[in-house]
Amino acid sequence: MDSLQLSALPYLTHTQKAALKKGNVQTVAELLLVSPQDLGRKCRISPLEAKSIFNTVCQNNAPQIRSLADVEDDQEQVCSTGDGHLDAALGGGLRTGMVWEVCGQSAAGKTQMALQLSLFVQVPVSLGGLLGSACYITISSKLPTGRILQIVDAHPQLSPELCGLENINTIKSPNIPILIHILSKILPDLITAKANDPDSKPVRLVVIDALAELFRSDDKTTTSTLVDRSQNIVEISTLLHSLASTYNLAILVLNEVSDVFGHGEQETGPGDLSYKQQSRWFGSADSVPGEGSKEAALGLVWANQINVRIMFSRTGRRRYLEDSLVHSKRRKTDGAHPIPDTEPDDGATLIRRMSVVFSSVAPPCSVDYIVTAAGVSVLADDEAPLAPEDSFFPSTQEEAREDAPASIASQVAPLDVGLAEHDAQSQTLDTTPPEDEEWENYWNTDDIPEEMYNSMV
Incomplete structure (x- = not known):
């Protein structure tokens, strides 16, 4: 209907x-x-x-009552991300019929996630994909085709026989009117043409990278500009939901973040919550230190238009991981696409944080992940870090004293080598060996006659 x-x-x-x-x-x-x-x-x-x-x-066009047998074919489909732990955090994977948002800082891995999904949507259903194609809408950047080919070559579940560039359609939208035209005219025509062509894969994923770039402006912010912005956001979201429900698509929108500044509590009436108090529930995450200093762009209007909000954060933390976790199945040797996030000097790998802020299909959660040549990979809890030899942390739990206070390692999940060492330098820790402590007490308490010193000279 x-x-x-x-x-x-x-x-x-x-x-x-x-x-x-x-x-x-x-x-x-x-x-x-x-x-x-x-x-x-x-x-x-x-x-x-x-x-x-x-x-x-x-x-x-009043809705008619139907039996479950009649609506069986209308059920949503789920596309795997290629990582089992990431799928579990998202409620099974990326579901169709919904508008998903991934927000985060620059270089947090948002585009890596989108490219990874653009490939896995092409994989057969038996392998976790949707046997479809993707439409990738860029705003100001170019689609990194070299990185796409690297993921295909590096990920153990992908191969050129299963996916490739031929099933990723891309178009650029430099302004809001063009994006509205794409969503209302060009994209429906493409979806219909793909569906009617038996030799091509139907469109199952639409990516917008990144929506907030369309709303950057140097003009003075006024009531009129805010109203126009809200109307544009609502119109774009209406088109996205229409596409998702009509054609059973998964819509993935990449978004930016802005800094959160503390200006004190806003004055509110009795029983009322200020915007700052409310926004922490839908605009940001706070699972690790520093993550709550960023919130998703486009404000409350856009937050009401999406089904799922996922936040990617750069934590500045590092871990020493096994080589098999960092590198892919086929290591690049030509240097054309170096494996990201690995420092050549000490081998420590950058750790990022993914948080599901809100979702209609999964509970809020947070996991650590790394970006490798194969894409985004979540670090499981059982993947213990390899601490350096001169670490002041006990290697096993038995070696720690039961009456000792919780170490910094227990306060950072998972162990963050860089951050923990920095905190250790900034905090006062009792690192005096027991033997030295006894001698110190001896010299402080025992009264030695001065004649003894004179006789020893």
Whole structure:
């Protein structure tokens, strides 16, 4: 019903159909996902006429009760990320029919995640994929095809026979009107053409990298600009949800983050919560120190439009990992695509943090991950770090004194070599050996006659 063309509905007049066509409202789903007020603005008609069209369509398209056997084919599908621990954190993987957001700092691994999913969506269903293709919409950057080929070559579950560049369609959208045109016209046409072509894979994933770049402006912020921005966000999200539900797609939107500044508590009425108090529940994560200093861009309006928010964070932490965990199945030797996140001097690997801020299919959680030649890989809890030999931490739990306070290692999950060493230097630790402590007490307590010193000279 939602995919019915409005031009084919017999109960709409010719004038009403012409107005809907002028506003580029083509299907019942597109009509029902906008309010009568927005419909009137898009179609350049009065609010009364827009409400009349809206009511007429709703009355003639009332939902019908169906049995579960009839809706079995409409169930959502799940695409694996290629990492079992990451799939578990996301509730099984990336589900279709939803709008997913991955936000984070620059170089946190957002694009790596998107590229990885663009490949795994092509994999057969029996191997965790959707046997489909991806549409990758870029805003200001270029699609890194070299990195895509590196992931194909390095990941143990991928191969050129299963996935490749031929099933990733890309288009650039430098501004908001072009993005709206892509989502409302170009993308539906591409999806329909792919679905009707037996020799091509249907589109199952749409990526936008990165949405917040469209809303950067040097203009002065006013009430008018904020209203326009909110309207654009709602229109874009409406198109995304329409695509996701109509064609059973997984929509992945990459977003940026902004700094959180503490300006004190805002004055609120009795029982009310300030925006700062509320935003920590939907805009940021706080599982490790420093993660809560960033929050997702585009504000509360955009947060209400997405089903899942995932935050990627750069922690500045490092761990000494086994070589098999850092390197891929086939190591690059030509130097064209060096394995990221590995320092050549000491071999410590950069650790990043992924947090599910909110989700309609999975509980909030946080895991550590690294970015290798094979893509994003979560560090399991049983992958113990390899501490340096001169570490002041006990190698086993039995070696630690039972009455000793919790070490820094127990306060950082998982063990962060760089951060722990830094904290150790900034804190006062009792590192005096027991023997030295006894001698120190001896010289402080025993009264030795001065004549003894004189006789020894």
